Amino acid sequence: MEDRVLVFDTTLRDGEQSPGVRLSLDEKLEIAHQLEAIGVDIIEAGFPISSPGDFESVNCLAREIRGVTICGLTRARDRDIEVAAEALQPAERRRIHTGLGVSQNHLEYKLKMTPDQALETGVAAVRKARQYTDDVEYFMEDSGRADLDYVYRVVEAVIRAGATTINVPDTTGYTYPNEYYHLIHTIREHVPNSDQAVFSCHCHNDLGMATANTLAGVMAGARQVEVTVNGIGERAGNTALEEVVMALHIREDKFGVKSRIDTTRLLETSRLVSRLTGMLVQRNKAVVGANAYAHSSGIHQDGVLKERSTYEIIDPRLVGAERSEIVLTARSGRHGLKFRLRELGFEFTDD
Numbered sequence: 001m002e003d004r005v006l007v008f009d010t011t012l013r014d015g016e017q018s019p020g021v022r023l024s025l026d027e028k029l030e031i032a033h034q035l036e037a038i039g040v041d042i043i044e045a046g047f048p049i050s051s052p053g054d055f056e057s058v059n060c061l062a063r064e065i066r067g068v069t070i071c072g073l074t075r076a077r078d079r080d081i082e083v084a085a086e087a088l089q090p091a092e093r094r095r096i097h098t099g100l101g102v103s104q105n106h107l108e109y110k111l112k113m114t115p116d117q118a119l120e121t122g123v124a125a126v127r128k129a130r131q132y133t134d135d136v137e138y139f140m141e142d143s144g145r146a147d148l149d150y151v152y153r154v155v156e157a158v159i160r161a162g163a164t165t166i167n168v169p170d171t172t173g174y175t176y177p178n179e180y181y182h183l184i185h186t187i188r189e190h191v192p193n194s195d196q197a198v199f200s201c202h203c204h205n206d207l208g209m210a211t212a213n214t215l216a217g218v219m220a221g222a223r224q225v226e227v228t229v230n231g232i233g234e235r236a237g238n239t240a241l242e243e244v245v246m247a248l249h250i251r252e253d254k255f256g257v258k259s260r261i262d263t264t265r266l267l268e269t270s271r272l273v274s275r276l277t278g279m280l281v282q283r284n285k286a287v288v289g290a291n292a293y294a295h296s297s298g299i300h301q302d303g304v305l306k307e308r309s310t311y312e313i314i315d316p317r318l319v320g321a322e323r324s325e326i327v328l329t330a331r332s333g334r335h336g337l338k339f340r341l342r343e344l345g346f347e348f349t350d351d
């Protein structure tokens with residue numbers, strides 16, 4: 001069977017946590033339909049206990065969206081899990097995503113628990129969630145700064161309690177690719193029952209490494225990536241869906257795994273999310289930025305006009321863009337000028 005990476009989209013949950021973003025129910029539904037259409041495997045629809053609006057949107061997506069797993073986030077608390085289960089009830093396929101922090105920092109300052117107390121709380125949450133669905137994901141918040149021996153204990157215990165996906169979030173965007181690779185790799189090596197769960201990468205972009213870290217996690221054997229369209233999310237954002245999908249596609253030689261995403265709809269998806277969230281996409285953004293397939297210097301224009309692959313590793317049509325662009329600037333040369341003039345309908349002699 002083909003080795004596949006599951007795409008878990010959290011635009012509507014972690015993405016909506018971007019400062020300044022607020023989506024209406026209709027807007028969430030429109031985005032969810034688009035995510036379903038492009039081939040996302042799991043949609044994290046929201047955090048049901050956090051507000052009546054979140055409950056309603058998770059519940060509405062659970063009713064309306066078919067062919068995709070709908071997921072709801074919870075803290076490791078009974079009431080959160082009961083509310084999430086109720087919101088997810090109408091879904092064709094439902095997942096409860098529960099968990100809590102594993103770093104010393106989170107245990108001490110945020111949770112005010114000992115490591116053993118947190119571990120027991122997590123195990124109880126997984127058992128509770130399993131009463132409602134056999135698809136339970138466990139997140140170990142701030143894994144990127146956690147003690148590895150403790151992480152091994154948590155993973156083993158929550159898998160034994162019934163977790164089927166283990167999320168290893170670099171919540172603070174602290175790690176760099178070698179470290180994140182090591183984190184996923186050693187968990188899989190050291191935890192005796194690790195073969196009974198799918199490992200998931202959830203990276204934040206505080207140091208600009210979310211995509212690189214996610215791909216490093218895939219190299220280490222993770223088979224789920226948690227992403228948002230355009231990389232929107234808390235602070236500097238989450239891993240960008242379009243970047244991971246295109247990296248897996250363009251460098252299949254390296255990764256040897258595929259996603260189910262229809263790449264030709266990435267640009268339209270990016271534009272939809274940008275329009276509805278009001279979050280502009282920077283022009284030089286990888287894959288979907290306005291300049292991603294534009295060439296302005298004479299040397300590059302000459303090369304691309306002779307053979308596109310000289311300066312482009314992605315054929316723009318692969319992401320749904322019409323074509324590459326030749327933009328005239330002070331650095332353009334004859335070849336670019338001639339091409340552009342011809343495009344505009346002017347015919348000139350060389351002289």
Ligand code: KIV
Nearest residue numbers: 014139141142169171
């Ligand atoms: O970044 C994070 O740790 C999260 C979890 C709640 C999954 O978003």
Ligand code: ZN
Nearest residue numbers: 014169171202
């Ligand atoms: Zn997150």
